[in-house]
Amino acid sequence: MLEFDIVPAERRPAAERAALLVDPGFGRVFTDHMVTIRYAEGEGWHDARLVPFGPLSLSPATAALHYSQELFEGLKAYALPDESGEVGSGRGRGGVGLFRPDANARRLNATAERLAMPQLPEELFLKAVRTLVEADRDWVPAGEGQSLYIRPFMIATDPFLGVRPSSEYLFAVIASPSGAYFSGGAKPVTVWISQDYSRAAPGGTGHVKAAANYAVSLRAQAQAQDAGCDQTVFLDAVEHRWIEESGSMNLFFVYGSPDAPVLVTPPLNGSILPGVTRDSVITLARHRGWTVHERPYSVDEWSADATGGELLETFACGTGVVITSIGRARSRDGEFEIGGAAEGPVTASIRDALVGIQRGRAEDPFGWSVRA
Template structure:
């Protein structure tokens, strides 16, 4: 199969795929991001030549020159999406076209060569097909795909690179949080911001996540599960977690989420939940929500639920919010009815258990 009219993927069988019994043992409890499949996809880009040499081959190390551009100037982007096991044993991708579009947008923001969306999609299809036996079954389980691209030109000098390497690797995963995380506790960062106006907040680049790690480490030291960031300009408005978007459910059933606005990653799970909420007749508002308002609404009971969402964890209820100045509980401190219903509706579509009115699911086999 070809990702566009001119490129055909070369499939190179692995000389040492994992034995079926060993693979089955790993899939019993894979955790998240630690169990990797037999294969990967690579496609190269060179200025003047374009995208070329698409290959599906055995997963292995990347050899890089010490002066490779990505190591010095951080031109790097990535995506995260899942292939889900269906009830009849087949598999399907969920909204991979949206990931392909966001990947191209991230590339443009980072001055990288955008990968044609058709090539992105075909690379994912090819990898899922060859690694189909690595797709786990069970609640919360999936084959997590990690497409990414790095600048590979060898030079020292601040400019966009002229060569890139696009890759897709895959990991068999279970639930993102150990035990399923009935509800998490958030630490509100006072000293750090995730992104600012004009920055890279809307791009899915590694630098955004690296910048969040010191705040996340602070959250862990304080006994919290995740950090939540406020806006960089006023340090007042709730934006997002280090890797998840935020939602709030009010007493009248209204669903509120911070607007994208250039500093928040346009999450595909976020967009899916907004659509499903509207389908269910809920009032949905994308508007700014202040930290002091969050606290006041939680303490008065006007706020009934809060939850975070993303591809890895899907939907994660927020039960408690803390920092050095306050400590409050959201709702009953556990999972809420609205977040539970939205998560079930989304997961049922992903696994082929419910109708797919928006054409989000692509059946692969």
């Protein structure tokens, strides 16, 4: 296991930090430090450091800039309540919890394997995350709905123009105190069904967190915003019929009744990201005795069942959004409403259960929340 060289940052004054934490938004504010670890062929992982957050020095010929050999992950740290149930800052008596960081470590290596990048030992991933959180505990916000969003990433750094795997890499971790992903909070969002653009195709990189996946979604997201929508729903690249995922979120469709719901979600077919939150929702639902079907789900079925009332709710899930209700879906062919365009009880219940575990307010029978 590598030991980290520590180069302390000049910390921002407490008053400045407190002002930024009042309303940090999402992904706009960053903590004082970052972690970096280098890789070189023949040497392996080395030069692990905790250093002040700041610019990276890269050659204009850096491989990641030309051939997109780059990946990232996303997870969160939460200020936990103390014995009295009160939540303080990251240095409060309750401490800080991480939600399923081992799952992110495994998924990072799955992405690395697909992109011909080196595997990072899981224990080194976890140590890097914990090193940063320990250094910047004061930045873990305590407000309702707030968390410390943690962004590990890896880029190819070989200064070489040629289509081959890089021989050098940089792994880094940065962190951002964040509020809600969508400004409306629990208010249902409106989504745009993209009929012009595909996010991923069979045999591609849709099942991993390659940075390029998000670049190709941006034009569709701009189209969604032009249509007054919050997010895009992508269909399969072959038939343009089957629902896959929504930008950075997995999708669930709720049938049955609030007391005995039946959840439907598209299967992991190689072009859908295996979301950590998606897996958590499925596990929680089945633990409650609910039925979950992982099966192909068409846009026509969605529209017909929402219009006819058979479909009760639709929600999206992901690390950034956690759980968010979808109230309307829009496309060039028109618009339909789901469940009266209001958040339903199943969506609210599963979100409350998940957030309760993440924030240390509820029993965690799965061992998902670990101390930072």
